[in-house]
Amino acid sequence: MLKEKFNVAVVGATGAVGQAIVQILEERNFPIDELRLLASKNSVGKVVMFKGEGVTVQEANTDAFKGIDIALFSAGGSVSKALAPAAVKSGAIVVDNTSAYRMDANVPLIVPEVNIERAKDHNGIIANPNCSTIQMVVALKPILDKWGIKRIIVSTYQAVSGSGVKAVQELKNQSQAILEGKTDFPKEILPVGSLPKHYPIAFNAIPQIDVFEDNGYTKEEMKMVNETMKIFEDDSIQVTPTAVRIPVVNGHSESVYVETKESFTMDEVVAALSNFKGLQVVDQLEEQEYPMPAVIDGQLDVFVGRIRKDLYNDKGINMWVVADNLLKGAAWNAVQIAEYLTKTEEVWNKK
Amino acid sequence: MLKEKFNVAVVGATGAVGQAIVQILEERNFPIDELRLLASKNSVGKVVMFKGEGVTVQEANTDAFKGIDIALFSAGGSVSKALAPAAVKSGAIVVDNTSAYRMDANVPLIVPEVNIERAKDHNGIIANPNCSTIQMVVALKPILDKWGIKRIIVSTYQAVSGSGVKAVQELKNQSQAILEGKTDFPKEILPVGSLPKHYPIAFNAIPQIDVFEDNGYTKEEMKMVNETMKIFEDDSIQVTPTAVRIPVVNGHSESVYVETKESFTMDEVVAALSNFKGLQVVDQLEEQEYPMPAVIDGQLDVFVGRIRKDLYNDKGINMWVVADNLLKGAAWNAVQIAEYLTKTEEVWNKK
Numbered sequence: 001m002l003k004e005k006f007n008v009a010v011v012g013a014t015g016a017v018g019q020a021i022v023q024i025l026e027e028r029n030f031p032i033d034e035l036r037l038l039a040s041k042n043s044v045g046k047v048v049m050f051k052g053e054g055v056t057v058q059e060a061n062t063d064a065f066k067g068i069d070i071a072l073f074s075a076g077g078s079v080s081k082a083l084a085p086a087a088v089k090s091g092a093i094v095v096d097n098t099s100a101y102r103m104d105a106n107v108p109l110i111v112p113e114v115n116i117e118r119a120k121d122h123n124g125i126i127a128n129p130n131c132s133t134i135q136m137v138v139a140l141k142p143i144l145d146k147w148g149i150k151r152i153i154v155s156t157y158q159a160v161s162g163s164g165v166k167a168v169q170e171l172k173n174q175s176q177a178i179l180e181g182k183t184d185f186p187k188e189i190l191p192v193g194s195l196p197k198h199y200p201i202a203f204n205a206i207p208q209i210d211v212f213e214d215n216g217y218t219k220e221e222m223k224m225v226n227e228t229m230k231i232f233e234d235d236s237i238q239v240t241p242t243a244v245r246i247p248v249v250n251g252h253s254e255s256v257y258v259e260t261k262e263s264f265t266m267d268e269v270v271a272a273l274s275n276f277k278g279l280q281v282v283d284q285l286e287e288q289e290y291p292m293p294a295v296i297d298g299q300l301d302v303f304v305g306r307i308r309k310d311l312y313n314d315k316g317i318n319m320w321v322v323a324d325n326l327l328k329g330a331a332w333n334a335v336q337i338a339e340y341l342t343k344t345e346e347v348w349n350k351k
Numbered sequence: 352m353l354k355e356k357f358n359v360a361v362v363g364a365t366g367a368v369g370q371a372i373v374q375i376l377e378e379r380n381f382p383i384d385e386l387r388l389l390a391s392k393n394s395v396g397k398v399v400m401f402k403g404e405g406v407t408v409q410e411a412n413t414d415a416f417k418g419i420d421i422a423l424f425s426a427g428g429s430v431s432k433a434l435a436p437a438a439v440k441s442g443a444i445v446v447d448n449t450s451a452y453r454m455d456a457n458v459p460l461i462v463p464e465v466n467i468e469r470a471k472d473h474n475g476i477i478a479n480p481n482c483s484t485i486q487m488v489v490a491l492k493p494i495l496d497k498w499g500i501k502r503i504i505v506s507t508y509q510a511v512s513g514s515g516v517k518a519v520q521e522l523k524n525q526s527q528a529i530l531e532g533k534t535d536f537p538k539e540i541l542p543v544g545s546l547p548k549h550y551p552i553a554f555n556a557i558p559q560i561d562v563f564e565d566n567g568y569t570k571e572e573m574k575m576v577n578e579t580m581k582i583f584e585d586d587s588i589q590v591t592p593t594a595v596r597i598p599v600v601n602g603h604s605e606s607v608y609v610e611t612k613e614s615f616t617m618d619e620v621v622a623a624l625s626n627f628k629g630l631q632v633v634d635q636l637e638e639q640e641y642p643m644p645a646v647i648d649g650q651l652d653v654f655v656g657r658i659r660k661d662l663y664n665d666k667g668i669n670m671w672v673v674a675d676n677l678l679k680g681a682a683w684n685a686v687q688i689a690e691y692l693t694k695t696e697e698v699w700n701k702k
Binding site: 151153155157171172175176179191195196197199200203204205206207208212215216217225238239240242244246247248249253255257285286287288290291292293294295305306307308309310311312313316318320 | 502504506508522523526527530542546547548550551554555556557558559563566567568576589590591593595597598599600604606608636637638639641642643644645646656657658659660661662663664667669671
């Protein structure tokens with residue numbers, strides 16, 4: 001029988017996504033017995049507020065998961081690789097927000113609006129897709145279901161919050177320096193902290209997110225390719241991505257061109273998108289209504305606008321997809337999966 | 352016989368593009384006899400420096416073009432409509448940077464790297480294309496020449512300078528206000544000054560540039576469609592555009608997917624782009640080298656990077672195209688045309 005309350009661990013509790021997870025757990029009134037906040041040694045002893053009470057951060061290590069039912073990981077791929085198996089061994093189901101296990105054939109890759117039933121196939125770990133993939137597949141799922149999808153050509157406009165709290169601070173510091181007329185200021189985080197070259201993101205656009213792979217695409221771009229095929233369970237779907245960082249604090253936008261297999265009318269497309277749970281259509285051109293990252297910041301849903309037929313291809317649709325990358329792109333998607341776990345006896349029978 | 356020096360008028364001399372034109376005329380040591388700076392009544396009497404001397408701005412009206420050989424217009428479409436015919440009647444050749452005459456069948460639409468010979472077909476007026484079109488067709492021309500082009504899917508990342516000096520100030524003011532934690536600040540210019548709704552551009556992305564047309568595309572997007580067909584003299588080229596304003600001061604970027612008619616190798620494509628005059632390839636991934644708007648600001652050429660084959664279509668190429676929208680996208684393209692006029696006797700024989 002299902003428990004009424006669960007012991008929940010948040011690994012990476014002091015990071016941008018971890019903080020958002022704690023906030024959503026509170027807002028959603030998640031059925032929590034114990035909330036255990038875990039992080040690296042540097043953050044041990046910090047106090048995070050949850051439902052009016054302070055929770056002290058403990059060290060994330062292999063012994064930290066005793067009694068935990070659900071462990072939400074967002075402390076980087078290496079931490080997940082090191083600790084997720086221990087959490088599973090302790091009896092927890094892991095919802096992992098890193099790229100560590102996403103393409104593992106034994107790990108379901110879940111966007112609840114798209115394929116939540118697949119969570120039942122878990123072997124202890126369930127993976128959360130990359131932010132840029134999540135919002136795109138939510139917007140595409142109703143199109144896939146009704147008309148099939150042949151190919152997708154997508155250009156992203158990604159916020160700096162996806163690179164963490166320090167990247168947000170870097171954008172703000174650089175913006176202030178440039179407004180004061182300075183030409184020399186620190187550039188340390190973007191595009192990729194661990195790589196030798198860093199460029200200003202303030203008042204700039206950087207066509208690199210994550211490292212380059214041998215085929216000339218970035219790892220971020222290849223995530224969109226591979227994760228989309230896995231989530232839609234269709235290796236024939238062609239995704240051509242260009243991932244770009246722009247000076248937005250929070251909220252990713254995507255210019256998406258999609259070619260369907262079957263014919264449609266635009267009224268049917270708009271109806272399908274409008275009726276899809278988790279997706280909000282904001283598309284009143286005469287009122288200048290369309291989604292924008294600075295406006296949807298803090299909201300849980302995916303927003304779509306500028307929905308229009310291709311000028312040439314009767315099976316081509318263009319649209320503009322915006323979501324809060326920290327929430328739907330990470331924390332909220334993970335908590336959605338966790339909420340499903342709390343309501344689904346079947347997922348626990350495997351333990 | 353060709354003159355050695357020319358009387359040149361700049362209409363809209365105090366605007367963002369007009370100022371850039373005056374600066375380039377000086378830098379290029381343009382063969383000028385008299386430089387006449389014209390603007391609306393509000394700017395009459397202002398003094399603009401040219402080669403160390405002050406030039407007083409005069410009123411732009413139908414009588415202002417006596418003796419002028421070349422008139423460079425960038426004061427808005429309505430001013431061009433009102434005054435360009437008078438300038439032509441006075442004996443000038445007009446290079447018009449507005450959209451007033453671009454699609455006029457009697458007016459050549461010129462990007463010098465692409466179709467400068469067509470300038471000879473003028474009937475007094477030569478049109479400068481829209482900024483977002485210019486940089487795209489420069490990057491596509493070497494591909495068109497060698498392999499033909501079937502279709503283009505382009506998403507733009509456009510700077511605020513394209514909306515004028517006031518839009519740049521608005522971006523800076525809004526950025527400062529947000530950095531100071533203010534949530535209420537003026538929004539007056541973007542996305543379209545004359546429309547009722549205005550949104551913040553600071554730390555945001557706005558998927559509207561210019562007004563919407565009945566087909567759901569913006570006027571900016573349809574300029575890319577129609578001007579590309581006219582410049583390439585090929586109505587079969589399919590352009591699918593999404594035009595987006597981002598918080599960059601100056602420099603437009605474009606994510607361009609192009610499908611060719613004939614097969615190529617990527618080495619051939621990179622060589623063709625590298626050898627094309629006016630185009631600079633910046634594409635060393637192992638060195639993290641690619642074009643960015645904040646870096647190429649102030650340069651005359653078009654820059655292209657992230658050149659890579661589509662993952663599926665053997666005739667598909669993705670690339671990232673960046674240019675200074677005030678220079679190559681407007682002022683420099685106009686001065687390039689004017690330089691051609693100073694060297695080409697044939698264009699004057701029509702007068």
